Amino acid sequence: MDIFTPLEIEAIWLSLKISVWAMLWSMPLALGTAWILARCDFPGKFLFDGIIHLPLVLPPVVIGYVLLVTMGRQGFIGKFLNDVFGITFAFSWRGAAVAAGIMAFPLIVRAIRLSLEAVDQRLEAAARTLGANPVSVFLTVTLPLTLPGIIVGGILGFARCLGEFGATITFVSNIPGETRTLPIALYAFSQVPGGEEAAFRIVVISVVIALLALAGSEILARRMQARIGNGS
Amino acid sequence: MIQIQINRQLGNFRVSAQFESQTRGVVALFGQSGSGKTSIVNMIAGLLTPDSGRIKIDGRVLFDSDHKINLKIHERRIGYVFQESRLFPHLSIRSNLNYGRKRAPKNARQIDFEEVISVLGIGHLMDQKPRTLSGGERQRVALGRALLANPDILLMDEPLASLDAARKSEILPFIEMVRDRFDVPIIYVSHSMDEIIRLADTLVLVNDGEIAAVGPVEELTSRLDLRRLTGRYDAGSVIAATVEKHDEEYGLTHLTFDGKTIRVPRVQAPVGSTARVRIRARDVSLALDKPDKVSQLNVFTGKISEIGERRNNDDGTESHDIDICVDIGVPLWVRITRWSLDQMQLSEGKEVYALVKSTSIDRQSLGQQTPNKEKIS
Numbered sequence: 001m002d003i004f005t006p007l008e009i010e011a012i013w014l015s016l017k018i019s020v021w022a023m024l025w026s027m028p029l030a031l032g033t034a035w036i037l038a039r040c041d042f043p044g045k046f047l048f049d050g051i052i053h054l055p056l057v058l059p060p061v062v063i064g065y066v067l068l069v070t071m072g073r074q075g076f077i078g079k080f081l082n083d084v085f086g087i088t089f090a091f092s093w094r095g096a097a098v099a100a101g102i103m104a105f106p107l108i109v110r111a112i113r114l115s116l117e118a119v120d121q122r123l124e125a126a127a128r129t130l131g132a133n134p135v136s137v138f139l140t141v142t143l144p145l146t147l148p149g150i151i152v153g154g155i156l157g158f159a160r161c162l163g164e165f166g167a168t169i170t171f172v173s174n175i176p177g178e179t180r181t182l183p184i185a186l187y188a189f190s191q192v193p194g195g196e197e198a199a200f201r202i203v204v205i206s207v208v209i210a211l212l213a214l215a216g217s218e219i220l221a222r223r224m225q226a227r228i229g230n231g232s
Numbered sequence: 233m234i235q236i237q238i239n240r241q242l243g244n245f246r247v248s249a250q251f252e253s254q255t256r257g258v259v260a261l262f263g264q265s266g267s268g269k270t271s272i273v274n275m276i277a278g279l280l281t282p283d284s285g286r287i288k289i290d291g292r293v294l295f296d297s298d299h300k301i302n303l304k305i306h307e308r309r310i311g312y313v314f315q316e317s318r319l320f321p322h323l324s325i326r327s328n329l330n331y332g333r334k335r336a337p338k339n340a341r342q343i344d345f346e347e348v349i350s351v352l353g354i355g356h357l358m359d360q361k362p363r364t365l366s367g368g369e370r371q372r373v374a375l376g377r378a379l380l381a382n383p384d385i386l387l388m389d390e391p392l393a394s395l396d397a398a399r400k401s402e403i404l405p406f407i408e409m410v411r412d413r414f415d416v417p418i419i420y421v422s423h424s425m426d427e428i429i430r431l432a433d434t435l436v437l438v439n440d441g442e443i444a445a446v447g448p449v450e451e452l453t454s455r456l457d458l459r460r461l462t463g464r465y466d467a468g469s470v471i472a473a474t475v476e477k478h479d480e481e482y483g484l485t486h487l488t489f490d491g492k493t494i495r496v497p498r499v500q501a502p503v504g505s506t507a508r509v510r511i512r513a514r515d516v517s518l519a520l521d522k523p524d525k526v527s528q529l530n531v532f533t534g535k536i537s538e539i540g541e542r543r544n545n546d547d548g549t550e551s552h553d554i555d556i557c558v559d560i561g562v563p564l565w566v567r568i569t570r571w572s573l574d575q576m577q578l579s580e581g582k583e584v585y586a587l588v589k590s591t592s593i594d595r596q597s598l599g600q601q602t603p604n605k606e607k608i609s
Contacts, residue, residue: 127331
């Protein structure tokens with residue numbers, strides 16, 4: 001393992017860990033949100049939709065700052081979580097996972113929502129007449145038919161998490177071994193004289209990880225299309 | 233027993249339907265497009281909720297607004313065959329067929345999987361996905377899927393409408409087999425009288441959201457006052473008959489009704505079974521003297537029992553033709569020109585000979601009644 005320096009291994013590992021955790025919390029939530037946006041009509045839906053999309057249009061620093069204020073140790077959410085569960089988010093990798101998940105959230109929701117809206121609701125009605133209750137219809141018909149969108153959303157989201165910088169550095173700062181992900185490490189190297197070579201190595205690593213993720217997702221998506229049988 | 237009494241406002245359209253029928257065999261809902269047929273079956277299925285009313289099938293209340301009963305769709309135990317097959321694209325044909333079956337209560341799983349597959353001829357498709365199937369195959373699988381859910385009743389909403397004429401005649405025999413082999417009552421929605429004559433026992437005429445008439449197919453299609461609803465161009469009489477014998481040499485079948493014989497093109501039905509023949513009014517001629525040396529195989533004597541009203545064409549001019557009912561033991565409708573009516577000086581009570589060409593009776597005009605269930609089981 002002497003291809004990478006210990007610092008690089010640490011950053012790669014942190015980036016992957018933070019991104020995986022970010023996806024773990026945001027994916028189920030995004031699925032639910034996409035379902036609400038695709039299937040439900042309620043007053044204030046426009047506003048709800050807008051709030052979901054905020055991370056896409058706001059400067060990431062704003063999100064990071066809001067997180068710092070609310071989930072920091074003195075923030076009302078952060079204080080509550082710290083007092084009740086003893087979990088702190090500020091300046092820890094957990095906070096980075098929260099920030100990354102929030103930034104990726106609208107991308108995931110959009111992809112899943114598009115796919116959900118393409119599901120033929122007449123198939124769901126047919127499943128109901130065949131004796132399936134609503135939960136069963138969702139699990140056996142809606143979800144499998146939405147899978148391509150879920151995969152696309154997952155890939156986009158994961159890529160977004162790996163690249164997250166602005167909200168992360170604002171909320172959890174640059175702490176080696178805790179919050180110094182690949183982009184933050186790259187930024188740090190670019191700021192010191194003589195860091196060009198180290199920075200360049202991280203660029204290469206980032207490109208390789210991105211390409212691997214894309215290739216993997218492509219294979220997965222193809223397999224999925226073949227399985228659900230409505231691909232072109 | 234099917235007891236339906238439902239009201240529902242849909243925009244400017246109001247469905248207000250009430251009818252009762254025996255659950256034996258096929259009950260056909262017939263009416264123009266937009267008359268409310270599909271809304272009625274959707275309310276039976278629970279896909280549409282009536283504003284008020286009551287739906288009861290074989291003693292089981294599915295909906296009752298007075299008692300606040302409204303069974304959920306998946307609790308109604310109905311099998312629904314839609315116009316489009318609605319097969320699940322991500323599941324194999326086998327999984328599609330099993331979808332309703334594995335959700336049916338264990339004690340209700342009486343319909344045999346292998347039997348359904350062999351009756352519908354879909355055994356070779358089991359491991360395929362729906363997209364590789366032809367339209368006709370898909371509809372057969374959809375029929376099997378609904379049947380295997382072991383429903384209390386099968387609803388079929390124009391299951392042939394999305395198929396071309398060749399596919400239709402390919403699927404009809406399968407629906408006939410399902411009707412005859414499995415003891416499941418069927419509500420069949422259609423705007424094609426051909427299909428209804430082949431399949432149905434009871435006819436429910438739907439017009440403008442309301443039920444215009446309910447009764448045996450033979451009876452309602454012979455009624456002049458319902459002619460506007462049962463269709464004018466194809467208007468005619470439907471006669472219930474028994475297969476007497478087959479004439480293999482000439483490819484004919486002899487059917488008897490009321491002591492008379494009618495010869496029709498060869499029917500695939502055993503001697504002694506019941507059959508239904510539709511004779512279009514425009515395919516019957518009248519003669520005052522006993523016809524001699526004519527090509528028509530079927531000559532019946534009878535008395536004119538009714539002369540229909542004069543009709544106007546769409547542009548307001550008077551129609552050239554007129555319908556006459558001749559009592560030949562059963563009512564037989566005849567469409568002739570007004571010119572002939574006057575020339576022959578026809579009037580009610582007059583003795584006439586009615587001539588029917590055998591070749592005018594095509595396969596589409598011959599149907600079978602639901603056999604007695606006792607005989608099958």
